[in-house]
Amino acid sequence: MKIHIIPMLLATVLLSACGQPELPQLKQGTLLPSAKAVSDFQLTDHNGKPFSRENLRGKWSFAFFGYTHCPDVCPTSLSMLAQVMKKLEKDSTLDTLPQVIFVSVDPERDTPELMAKFVPYFHPDFIGVTGDPQPLLLLTRQLGIMYGKAPGDNADNYLVDHSASIILFDPDGNFLALFGMPHDPDLIAQEFIAIKNYYEATR
Amino acid sequence: MKPFILTVLLYGWSLLALAGPAILVENAWVREAPPSAQMMSAYMTLKNTGSDDVVLVDVESPAFRMVMLHKSEVVDGIARMSHQDQLLIPAGGSVELKPGSFHLMMPAPGERLQSGDRVEFDLIFADGSTTRIQADVRKKP
Numbered sequence: 363m364k365i366h367i368i369p370m371l372l373a374t375v376l377l378s379a380c381g382q383p384e385l386p387q388l389k390q391g392t393l394l395p396s397a398k399a400v401s402d403f404q405l406t407d408h409n410g411k412p413f414s415r416e417n418l419r420g421k422w423s424f425a426f427f428g429y430t431h432c433p434d435v436c437p438t439s440l441s442m443l444a445q446v447m448k449k450l451e452k453d454s455t456l457d458t459l460p461q462v463i464f465v466s467v468d469p470e471r472d473t474p475e476l477m478a479k480f481v482p483y484f485h486p487d488f489i490g491v492t493g494d495p496q497p498l499l500l501l502t503r504q505l506g507i508m509y510g511k512a513p514g515d516n517a518d519n520y521l522v523d524h525s526a527s528i529i530l531f532d533p534d535g536n537f538l539a540l541f542g543m544p545h546d547p548d549l550i551a552q553e554f555i556a557i558k559n560y561y562e563a564t565r
Numbered sequence: 566m567k568p569f570i571l572t573v574l575l576y577g578w579s580l581l582a583l584a585g586p587a588i589l590v591e592n593a594w595v596r597e598a599p600p601s602a603q604m605m606s607a608y609m610t611l612k613n614t615g616s617d618d619v620v621l622v623d624v625e626s627p628a629f630r631m632v633m634l635h636k637s638e639v640v641d642g643i644a645r646m647s648h649q650d651q652l653l654i655p656a657g658g659s660v661e662l663k664p665g666s667f668h669l670m671m672p673a674p675g676e677r678l679q680s681g682d683r684v685e686f687d688l689i690f691a692d693g694s695t696t697r698i699q700a701d702v703r704k705k706p
Contacts, residue, residue: 428644433604433671434637435644437596438664441705472577508643515633515648521674526644543639544665 383563386556397536408490418535422460429468445547467509587615594701
């Protein structure tokens with residue numbers, strides 16, 4: 363039996379080497395049919411510096427959308443992304459690590475100062491991004507990210523419903539893939555590499 | 566040998582408390598939060614070893630000015646949290662309070678809680694009984 367499998371495997375390898383690179387098979391992620399350019403937006407990072415489309419260029423970026431008053435889903439997702447980074451840090455084939463951006467969908471309460479204490483807790487390189495409602499909407503609408511206030515236990519303590527997907531931008535700053543819930547750090551790290559290899563092979 | 570057994574017993578008790586009406590509370594923990602966090606969350610497993618359904622109606626804690634019973638859900642890709650008035654633990658069954666699902670939400674206290682700290686919660690059941698449990702603060706993925 364083995365004798366038949368080996369030539370078959372060889373044939374598969376040869377075929378894929380000659381033809382177009384194969385689309386990565388993804389369980390967790392969804393690759394867009396073509397990368398989507400994002401129009402410029404002006405937000406602020408947790409150090410008070412401007413954060414725009416330019417900051418998405420030259421490296422891969424994961425973006426997650428949430429708010430600092432969120433006690434369960436957001437810390438869980440940020441810790442999960444820290445685990446993804448830990449796995450990618452061990453990958454010697456990666457020359458540059460992706461950046462991870464946590465974008466606040468609660469600009470009313472999430473100041474850069476608050477973000478500066480919250481976001482780096484999960485990983486020192488994570489970047490918190492916040493800003494005015496208008497540019498935030500401009501960015502999120504292009505990504506299919508939705509959010510809206512929901513009543514909390516009292517008026518000051520409202521909740522924010524928000525899309526839980528993780529967006530992946532390619533080094534051109536284009537929206538290339540997304541990862542839906544539930545998030546598995548092993549799968550996201552693996553599939554990020556597969557998407558990156560595919561992106562590089564098709565350029 | 567004896568001190569070892571005593572340690573095991575004491576440690577065991579802290580993680581496992583026999584609560585009010587046949588409810589066994591296991592693995593209670595509070596997620597350590599970033600320095601600026603306004604809200605914190607706590608998790609545990611509630612096992613009903615009895616033959617009657619048990620309803621958790623309230624939770625209080627000397628460590629927090631308020632404790633709310635919440636549920637996170639992802640519906641059509643949107644994460645949302647909702648307040649729960651009560652939590653039913655079916656006879657012979659169990660309910661897990663865990664990330665992304667049922668949890669306790671508390672406003673962060675003035676003095677930041679850190680991994681290694683321990684806090685107490687009082688679980689209040691529909692029959693009026695109350696059980697005090699202990700939860701470890703943990704930094705967890």
